[in-house]
Amino acid sequence: MEKMDVNIVELLEYLQDMVENSAKVPITGKVVLDKKEVLDVIEQIVHYLPDQFKKAQWVVNERERILEEAGKELEEARKETSELMRKNVENHDYVREAKVKAQEIIAQAQREAKSIRLGARDYADELLCDVDRQLETRKEALMNALKASVEGFAVSLDTSLDGIGTTIKENIKELRTMK
Numbered sequence: 001m002e003k004m005d006v007n008i009v010e011l012l013e014y015l016q017d018m019v020e021n022s023a024k025v026p027i028t029g030k031v032v033l034d035k036k037e038v039l040d041v042i043e044q045i046v047h048y049l050p051d052q053f054k055k056a057q058w059v060v061n062e063r064e065r066i067l068e069e070a071g072k073e074l075e076e077a078r079k080e081t082s083e084l085m086r087k088n089v090e091n092h093d094y095v096r097e098a099k100v101k102a103q104e105i106i107a108q109a110q111r112e113a114k115s116i117r118l119g120a121r122d123y124a125d126e127l128l129c130d131v132d133r134q135l136e137t138r139k140e141a142l143m144n145a146l147k148a149s150v151e152g153f154a155v156s157l158d159t160s161l162d163g164i165g166t167t168i169k170e171n172i173k174e175l176r177t178m179k
Contacts, residue, residue, distance in 0.1 A: 018037065077102070077106060
């Protein structure tokens, strides 16, 4: 999981570097990117993300399997207890002992099922929260980078427009003096 996270982060940083270091089209603020290279990086990111979701799905499926297995064990324990009670009906001590044993088995099975259920839920919750935190961190980093890029472009555009405005004013003065 750690290696995959690094790959996604590296790919996102590489994509960000491509945008920041690409040739710029004058005045428009647009950049020229290699479409194939950008699409390759995006495809790699899309390739890595589903693995995170597959792991989360596996945890959910495993949780369901464990709960189903615990339910089957509980049912088997109930059947065994019922069978034992039927065999020992004529002896009161055996019946009482079987009931106690059955209750113990049921209680133990219920405790184990609850423990497994809680553990699986906590693990799935932890995994999904971790994925959510990672996505939020990456989104924030991308937004900050985009904001910085836009602010840089705005400053550059403002400077360019000021220069153009100054040139136009100088040309107007020169035209007026030519009269």
